[in-house]
Amino acid sequence: MSENKTETFEEKMQTLEKIVRQLDEDEVSLEESLKLYQRGVELSSECDKILKNAELKVETLNRKDDEDE
Amino acid sequence: MKIHMENSKYLSVGALTKYLKYKFDQDPYLTRVFIKGELSNVKRHTSGHIFFALKDGNAVIRAIMFSRSASGLKFEPEEGQSVLLQGRISIFESSGQYQIYVDSMEIDGIGMLFEQLEKDKKELDGKGYFDAGHKKPLPRYPGTITIISSETSAAYRDMITTLRRRFPLVRVSMINTMMQGRGSRQAVIDSLDYADSLSSDVIILARGGGSIEDLWTFNEKSVSLKVFEMKTPVITGVGHETDTTLVDFVSDVRAATPTAAAEVAVPDTRDIQDNLSSFDTFMMRSMSKKIEFHRNQLESLSNYYKLKNPELLYDQQTEKLATLRMNLDTRVNTILREKRYRQNSIKDKIEYNSPRPMIERFKEILGESKARLDEEMADTVTDRKKQLSSTIELLNSLSPTSILLRGYSFTAKDGNIVRNSETLAPGDEIETTLSDGEITSKVTEVKNNVRK
Numbered sequence: 001m002s003e004n005k006t007e008t009f010e011e012k013m014q015t016l017e018k019i020v021r022q023l024d025e026d027e028v029s030l031e032e033s034l035k036l037y038q039r040g041v042e043l044s045s046e047c048d049k050i051l052k053n054a055e056l057k058v059e060t061l062n063r064k065d066d067e068d069e
Numbered sequence: 070m071k072i073h074m075e076n077s078k079y080l081s082v083g084a085l086t087k088y089l090k091y092k093f094d095q096d097p098y099l100t101r102v103f104i105k106g107e108l109s110n111v112k113r114h115t116s117g118h119i120f121f122a123l124k125d126g127n128a129v130i131r132a133i134m135f136s137r138s139a140s141g142l143k144f145e146p147e148e149g150q151s152v153l154l155q156g157r158i159s160i161f162e163s164s165g166q167y168q169i170y171v172d173s174m175e176i177d178g179i180g181m182l183f184e185q186l187e188k189d190k191k192e193l194d195g196k197g198y199f200d201a202g203h204k205k206p207l208p209r210y211p212g213t214i215t216i217i218s219s220e221t222s223a224a225y226r227d228m229i230t231t232l233r234r235r236f237p238l239v240r241v242s243m244i245n246t247m248m249q250g251r252g253s254r255q256a257v258i259d260s261l262d263y264a265d266s267l268s269s270d271v272i273i274l275a276r277g278g279g280s281i282e283d284l285w286t287f288n289e290k291s292v293s294l295k296v297f298e299m300k301t302p303v304i305t306g307v308g309h310e311t312d313t314t315l316v317d318f319v320s321d322v323r324a325a326t327p328t329a330a331a332e333v334a335v336p337d338t339r340d341i342q343d344n345l346s347s348f349d350t351f352m353m354r355s356m357s358k359k360i361e362f363h364r365n366q367l368e369s370l371s372n373y374y375k376l377k378n379p380e381l382l383y384d385q386q387t388e389k390l391a392t393l394r395m396n397l398d399t400r401v402n403t404i405l406r407e408k409r410y411r412q413n414s415i416k417d418k419i420e421y422n423s424p425r426p427m428i429e430r431f432k433e434i435l436g437e438s439k440a441r442l443d444e445e446m447a448d449t450v451t452d453r454k455k456q457l458s459s460t461i462e463l464l465n466s467l468s469p470t471s472i473l474l475r476g477y478s479f480t481a482k483d484g485n486i487v488r489n490s491e492t493l494a495p496g497d498e499i500e501t502t503l504s505d506g507e508i509t510s511k512v513t514e515v516k517n518n519v520r521k
Contacts, residue, residue: 009238010210013341020348023355033359040352044345051338054238058229060220061244061263 009050016043083162090160093167099158104130104169105177108150119146123154123169131168132156138172142251143282144182145289151177179281182288189290190315198297198319205302205321207334210341211270213240214334215301217260220245224277224306224327231328236335242267248276249283257286258295265299271334272299274316275306275327287314296320306330473504490517 007015019040022028028036080088093099106123113119117136122129132154134142146152156171176182193199214232218225220243232239246260247253257274264272274296276284286292287307296303297319305320306327317323324330375381465471469479480487480501487493497512 008210008212010208010212013210016345016348020351020355023352023359028359030359030363033356037352037356041349044349044352048342048345051238051341054236054338056229056233056237056239056241058241058243061242061267 009047012043012047012050016040016047019043082165086160086162086165089167090162093159094157096158101155102158102169103153103155105151105153106130108146108148108152111146111148121146123152131166132171133161133168134171134174139251142174143249144176144285145251145254146174151181153177176282182281182285186288186315189288189293190318193290193293193297193315193319198293203297203319207302207304207322208270209336210236211239211335213242213267213269213271215242215244215264215267215269215272217244217246217257217264217272217274218276218327219248222248222277224275227277227326227328228273228275228306228331231331232335235332235337237338239335242269249279249286253286254289254292257292261292261295261299261303265301267301269301272301272303273306273327273330273334274303274320275324275330276308277327278309278312284308284312284314287316290315292316293319304330304334470504473502476504478503490515 019036023033023036023040104123106125109122109124109129111119111121114136117139119134119139121132121134123132134156144150152174153176154169154171154174156169156173158167158169160167197203216225216228218228225243229241232241242264244260244264247256261272261274274287276287278284284307287305293315296305296316302321304322304324305314305317306324306329307314307317308326310325313323322330322333324333370376469477473479478501480499482493482497482499487499493499493512493515495512495514499510499512501508501510
């Protein structure tokens, strides 16, 4: 489940936040924690990279049913 | 226009109408009139012309506003509105009706508009359309935003700048829309409808400041209702900080300005990056805390006295085993004893019923019987022996030898004892046996002493 390229930025952020919360819980086993930590660091740097490379894309939409005057 | 009374004293309708139209058209008062009245029977033609009537108490005048003039309208003419208008009076020849050709028109008194606005506001509020429960939450990290605004406006440029600065990750779709004046109401509604169909994450409906008339589109009930019905979250940013329009009440988030709307719509990249680094720190700290915790746990576990003194682990078991073993032995012995006892009693019983004494007795009887038999036998033998010797004595006494010794002899012929003389004939050779030998003789004569 770790390498999902189609995940949106929002989903990545949500996963990361979930991981951070889970890491704070005591019930998580050490092995699981290590996995979570690894995934969390990955996600964090992925998100950072996405933000750094982001460029605003603007598209103008023209409605065809406009203009009848 | 000339009238030839000589040809005919009757005028055609067309001629009269033309004459009247001429009179209207060149009258200095009628070519530029200012009238106020109430709109009635408003009809929009597809070509953009507007036909209506202007009422005032009991009087009515027909009016037409051609599209070239109507396009400059700052409001949507509607039934019952009080208006101020300017135009010229003339006659429409085909119907023979005089009417006013409107050049410009404005709402008579903004107060009327506000009255209507207050009514609409109260109505929508009463229906609960302003309730927080109807407000759709905004996504934290929107992927797509649709902006409804005028492409050439400063408001639009401000929004794009803000979005680029704060969250360039978002994709913006722009629906260029007429944001003021006549036709803007429908244009905004249509754009909202279109924007909702794009299923973007957020819609921003925004325009910059302007006169109250310019902003009035956003006070329209129909526009507000459309905003309320939207499936996509809508952020409104209309005018300046001080302007609050009806759509602001029904939108999901009201921003004071277009720039503020763009700010509300997206998070700030710098904040996210701060967040990310604090996540990193947090995760790191959580991890080391966890490892520390486990290390401590491991340590305290390895210090556990039983691990230090492993024999403690099995002492109990050893003891238990010994006890068990002892119990087992005792138990087995008991069982054995019981069995042996039982066996003995059975043995006794068997012994009691044993045939051996009987066998012994029979053996005894047999012995006795045998002894008696032997005794009997011996007696019998002795008797017989005695009998035999007396018989032998008798026999001896009867033996021919003794007889011969007494002088007797016996004669035999061919080995056979001769008992009768008749068996002999003269000439027969006979042997006579005496006690000490034999003689052979020849018979010379036979005399029978017959007593036959």
